[in-house]
Amino acid sequence: MKTDPGRFFEDFRIGDTIRHATPRTLTVGDTALYTALYGSRFAVQSADAFAGAVGYPRSPVDDLLVFHVVFGKSVPDISLNAVANLGYADGRFLAPVYPGDTLTAVSEVIGLKENSNRQTGVVHVRTRGFDQHGTPVLEYCRWVMVRKLAERARPHREEVPSLPDAVQPASLGLACPQIDGSAWSDALSGSPHRFGDYRAGERIDHVDGMTVEEAEHQLATRLYQNTAKVHFDGHAAAGTRFGRRLIYGGHVISLARALSFNGLANAFHIAAINGGRHVAPLFAGDTVYAWSEILETADLPGRKDVGALRIRTIATKNQPCADFPGRVEGGYHPAVILDFDYWALIPR
């Protein structure tokens, strides 16, 4: 058969290394589309002149655009038959990506666990993205629930990997050059609040809401060459329990990050993804809001230019976040769709 049916749970073996197809050159065309899709305003990524002044050769590609493209490469091999994308951990941005760079991706199977219903199992992978020089630019783990083709099939070996709750501050910052804080204009960046102005426990309502259209998430998800059919096939979706297309979870992450500018304007670089959970699905027509809690603040060993904020961003749908809807007894407030834990760098 020439078409690719994707791997089923029993097709994975721990230790498998899968080189993903379709290398992708990112360009200023992609970065313009990213701006049009999310309205992101972080100055380093928005303006070559600003990036150049503070220490980059030019504006780097938005960290999440890099993430989505690397993620997209892995979909045909890892999650074409996935029921659900369960979580992320240990994500680290390892080198900046600039327009003109070509990304490729490789995944390693690091865990397998069949579900008790014998219909599905959880596959854990570590995915790495590389540029055209072979330099690793991103690495992260994710786990997905994947269908079995044959109920009787058994996994070759089961094991659930142990992954860190959070990336250690000492390993942050590889994708961030030395930042010249004296050249950093707070007027241009949009906020006077720097590292020292944030405190663990602080909560920020990002205020604004963004309604999502079918055309928007489809454009985004195709831009990432993510082929998961649940995002595109409205005809097939009509027969599912949701009755409509599901929006790629990464689209929500990017929306929440763009909304978070209002309150975190100087937190310019996502250095690591500690964890992420898509609590509920988002559909076209829904409006996304977000709020964040500063979980932790950290110094970066050997660096005096930037500090790190560990940020937990909660996104909701159709519910503004003035009262910080989040975890409740037994789960989450019903409006919550995303619980995302990451490290961002911010100038001192």
Next chain:
Amino acid sequence: MKTDPGRFFEDFRIGDTIRHATPRTLTVGDTALYTALYGSRFAVQSADAFAGAVGYPRSPVDDLLVFHVVFGKSVPDISLNAVANLGYADGRFLAPVYPGDTLTAVSEVIGLKENSNRQTGVVHVRTRGFDQHGTPVLEYCRWVMVRKLAERARPHREEVPSLPDAVQPASLGLACPQIDGSAWSDALSGSPHRFGDYRAGERIDHVDGMTVEEAEHQLATRLYQNTAKVHFDGHAAAGTRFGRRLIYGGHVISLARALSFNGLANAFHIAAINGGRHVAPLFAGDTVYAWSEILETADLPGRKDVGALRIRTIATKNQPCADFPGRVEGGYHPAVILDFDYWALIPR
């Protein structure tokens, strides 16, 4: 508070100078999106080879894209709490912008007038856009009705600025290099009609209609990093008197300008904006049509390459313009949404 609530009427003082956040590098990614959003066909902006032949180093960025980006920068500081964008005047394009240039913007408060209801007031600003070398590329005035936070608050000093009805021809053309009319191909530009073929009083129905979708105006408005929530938050909009998202008025200007190609194909450069009024709101699903009247024709002192047409473009919704709907006793024909008065340059 780390989030920005925006300025209220009483927060402005005449003479305030506000440097806006988020510098923005415009690229060929932005110009491609601009084409996809409006279908603009003016040859100078569409083709480096055409632009190069007639006197530009390469295709400049569309004038209205420059306008929208500069305007967008001013929104968080000027009009986040605006009730309505009332008008524009004295807009002049001062230097061409090319892909790769980074724009910043600064506004000066030039007028304040409280409304008699004490709930709102009108703020007049002069906004200037600059490139990365500090060269001014655009300057225009606008006035917006802004909410007061406290009814009892009083403006520091009230004054309504005197602004010209139209920009003087002598100050047009700074953003346009010397054009080599002999290299200007009418076959390629799409029309044989040059400066001498237009007469004051002439009316042109631009014929075509363009229906607008939610995804389109959202993509556009985010591309401009314009953060006015009325354009994006469908959940909140459901509770307003309109019941839905409002489309950014600049989107209508760009649609009308693109439609005007059919009849004004050689009027390649917007040199000045004399005035503009958003007569009624546009909503997704509406179809925009446009017609223009040549108000005036003018020589540019010292230039024999191009002349200037003063054009008044009226845009309507859901009503073709064969019978030129416009001003009527007591206001406008109910289909009119935009009344826009500008100077365009056109080869002789």
Next chain:
Amino acid sequence: MKTDPGRFFEDFRIGDTIRHATPRTLTVGDTALYTALYGSRFAVQSADAFAGAVGYPRSPVDDLLVFHVVFGKSVPDISLNAVANLGYADGRFLAPVYPGDTLTAVSEVIGLKENSNRQTGVVHVRTRGFDQHGTPVLEYCRWVMVRKLAERARPHREEVPSLPDAVQPASLGLACPQIDGSAWSDALSGSPHRFGDYRAGERIDHVDGMTVEEAEHQLATRLYQNTAKVHFDGHAAAGTRFGRRLIYGGHVISLARALSFNGLANAFHIAAINGGRHVAPLFAGDTVYAWSEILETADLPGRKDVGALRIRTIATKNQPCADFPGRVEGGYHPAVILDFDYWALIPR
């Protein structure tokens, strides 16, 4: 009159050569949008690094993007008053197009035939696209049914051109440099199947479905500067027999081609278009599926790097293609919307 009413059937003469307006520089902005619109994943067009390894100086612009832009230029002159786009033949890609190249187009009228109803006639044109050096990049024939303005008008001379059923293999490949098959990574391209793995008569269901939104096809069609009003004017469309906007047929071709990656991943270059027929219209909200049959396999004289597959791709709406819906007695399966016959090159 300054607006262009377009040509009617009686305005064409056999032998007329029409130079089309609006030259267009294609950039990485356009290629990014093309990816976002269709999710295409062919490695040569997706990654400069892959293209560079196998023999291109960098990623060429997708063949169909070149086709759409050249086609778009011809619309105002050829098909503004068209009732239907009837077919294509003898299409050949003659030189690669790279970001930065500027395209222009010229059409020659090669056939005319009035319909018996005297209301319309069929116009046959050969359209050629050129880059900024005057190098031809694409040539194809199409025929369209065009309205007459005056029923009594008669065509100057009638003649129906004789066009080949298919382009000869000997004339394929001009737009494809020598490909280094040893540098072609099947892991990166997404398939191990090369020229020798396909057989005439083989059928491939491309499996995936893609739902189309109004905003998407409008963005695409405007990107191509295609001005046919049936795609954009929802207000006027409400009064037609379809009651809504028609989607540009080329949008369907691009969707089908992108879907065909799943089964034809190494068939990286469209070398020729043998024929194409838009069997039924597509509307927003419909989901497109596709399947292909290998009609023929052919060597290219003098080339050992690549072979040619003659592929017939059928696209359907709202009907998956597992049972290969196609021609039936008296016409087509009711779900079929496109029957497209082309030559693609694939490494040996």
